[in-house]
Amino acid sequence: xxxxxxxxxxxxxxxxxxxxxxxxxxxxxSDEESIKVKEISDDYIRFLTAGKTExxxxxxxxxxxxxxxxxxxxAYQKAGKINCGDKVYLVHKDKTVVFLVxxxxxxxxxxxxxxxxxxxxRLDLKPSPLYESDDMAFFKTHYYGGIKxxxxxxxxxxxxxxxxxxxGETINISIGEAPEDPVFCITxxxxxxxxxxxxxxxxxxxxGEGLNIIVGSQPYPEKDLKDGVKLNILNHLYxxxxxxxxxxxxxxxxxxxxxxxxxxxxDESLIGGYGQDDRICAxxxxxxILDREEAPxxxxxxxxxxxxxxxxxxxxxxxxxxxxxxxxELIDLMAVKKPEMAMRRCFMxxxxxxxxxxxxxxxxxxxxxxxxxxxxxxxxxxxxKYGGAxxxxxxxxxxxxxxxxxxxxxxxxxxxxxxxxxxxxxLGGGGTIAHILAxxxxxxxxxxxxxxxMHSPFELASKIDLYMCYKGYKTFLA
Ligand code: MN
Ligand code: MN
Numbered sequence: 001x002x003x004x005x006x007x008x009x010x011x012x013x014x015x016x017x018x019x020x021x022x023x024x025x026x027x028x029x030s031d032e033e034s035i036k037v038k039e040i041s042d043d044y045i046r047f048l049t050a051g052k053t054e055x056x057x058x059x060x061x062x063x064x065x066x067x068x069x070x071x072x073x074x075a076y077q078k079a080g081k082i083n084c085g086d087k088v089y090l091v092h093k094d095k096t097v098v099f100l101v102x103x104x105x106x107x108x109x110x111x112x113x114x115x116x117x118x119x120x121x122r123l124d125l126k127p128s129p130l131y132e133s134d135d136m137a138f139f140k141t142h143y144y145g146g147i148k149x150x151x152x153x154x155x156x157x158x159x160x161x162x163x164x165x166x167x168g169e170t171i172n173i174s175i176g177e178a179p180e181d182p183v184f185c186i187t188x189x190x191x192x193x194x195x196x197x198x199x200x201x202x203x204x205x206x207x208g209e210g211l212n213i214i215v216g217s218q219p220y221p222e223k224d225l226k227d228g229v230k231l232n233i234l235n236h237l238y239x240x241x242x243x244x245x246x247x248x249x250x251x252x253x254x255x256x257x258x259x260x261x262x263x264x265x266x267d268e269s270l271i272g273g274y275g276q277d278d279r280i281c282a283x284x285x286x287x288x289i290l291d292r293e294e295a296p297x298x299x300x301x302x303x304x305x306x307x308x309x310x311x312x313x314x315x316x317x318x319x320x321x322x323x324x325x326x327x328x329e330l331i332d333l334m335a336v337k338k339p340e341m342a343m344r345r346c347f348m349x350x351x352x353x354x355x356x357x358x359x360x361x362x363x364x365x366x367x368x369x370x371x372x373x374x375x376x377x378x379x380x381x382x383x384x385k386y387g388g389a390x391x392x393x394x395x396x397x398x399x400x401x402x403x404x405x406x407x408x409x410x411x412x413x414x415x416x417x418x419x420x421x422x423x424x425x426x427l428g429g430g431g432t433i434a435h436i437l438a439x440x441x442x443x444x445x446x447x448x449x450x451x452x453x454m455h456s457p458f459e460l461a462s463k464i465d466l467y468m469c470y471k472g473y474k475t476f477l478a
Contacts, residue, residue, distance in 0.1 A: 137214070157183055187214060270377075284466065318436045319436055368424060382447060383445060388429055
């Protein structure tokens with residue numbers, strides 16, 4: 001017993017023994033770990049700044065993985081086999097990617113899987129976006145995922161994406177991030193003329209059809225030409241990218257907040273940036289599997305999926321069979337006797353962390369959480385037993401046994417974790433990819449850091465939560 005404890009009353013001591021106080025994860029951080037927090041945060045800020053779209057995140061992740069010794073599945077297919085310790089990746093449609101490290105044990109015993117998503121809410125250009133109005137040129141957009149529309153006006157915007165031209169040539173466009181690049185923006189009304197707008201509901205003050213991006217204002221130099229400003233933009237696009245108006249129909253151009261992710265606060269304890277839902281989990285999960293050096297017992301797997309923000313649909317979303325097919329390809333190279341059965345057993349026996357963010361308590365907004373069951377910024381990795389809405393509808397509900405196992409694993413490794421529900425009962429709710437993988441019969445648990453201003457152009461995360469998630473994912477992939 002410490003000296004201090006001698007002074008405590010029996011009741012206080014009993015409270016400490018039997019009760020649970022969820023503490024800030026910064027407490028008791030060693031000097032060595034403080035250095036690690038800084039190193040991981042700096043690296044994550046670079047990742048977040050460079051990965052503004054799902055395609056960019058795939059490219060970045062593959063680059064990092066190749067440096068860590070990962071090779072594409074085709075390389076192993078050429079060799080005809082996969083051995084214990086082999087590091088494999090498979091990219092699907094440039095938008096989703098699976099990383100695998102073959103384990104010592106039979107694949108039938110299951111894998112340790114972490115799944116995160118790399119798509120984020122944004123504005124997509126419509127198929128025919130360009131128009132001129134009152135001598136200014138605009139792009140029309142159709143928003144992707146859950147946004148609050150008023151967040152997207154009067155901020156600098158960048159544009160990233162892929163254009164497939166008439167002749168089949170594909171080009172990538174990325175403009176608005178470099179300091180010398182121009183940016184784009186959506187206007188808002190000045191306060192002096194906002195009397196009518198101000199009386200509208202927040203959901204109606206800025207409309208979906210009103211999210212039009214200004215792209216130019218100078219006319220093509222020819223007198224009395226109709227839509228000269230639009231022509232000038234078309235001419236610019238042709239000169240710079242060789243594209244014509246029709247090529248927008250076969251393009252995917254995503255408009256996102258421009259600029260780098262940043263340190264936030266005098267103490268620089270927070271990270272601010274666009275797309276932290278869910279690139280903070282994508283980065284920490286990726287890094288956890290890349291930092292693993294020795295061959296694991298179980299086969300390890302990290303999935304970075306697309307389309308989570310619109311329901312995990314489409315052939316790059318988690319509902320697609322791409323993941324099942326990837327595992328089938330893996331087993332095909334593992335010289336397993338009954339591959340069909342092996343795959344089923346593998347899925348049944350796997351364990352999965354659905355790595356996604358949740359909503360932290362924000363003192364600026366009261367009444368959104370039950371504070372005794374809420375995630376807090378800085379209190380470590382949040383384990384969410386369930387999500388869903390209106391009575392947990394649509395949720396994966398992790399079993400107590402699996403949660404108990406994870407709790408032991410995390411505590412043994414010194415990972416600070418907390419429990420948390422996304423918000424108070426019946427206020428709203430949300431989903432992740434957890435329930436999709438649970439369909440295979442495997443155990444799945446939602447976990448990740450809490451964010452503030454989630455789904456906004458500048459989301460906030462705590463550096464200590466980032467670090468605890470990395471540490472937690474690394475421990476799980478043991
Ligand atoms: Mn998410
Ligand atoms: Mn989300």
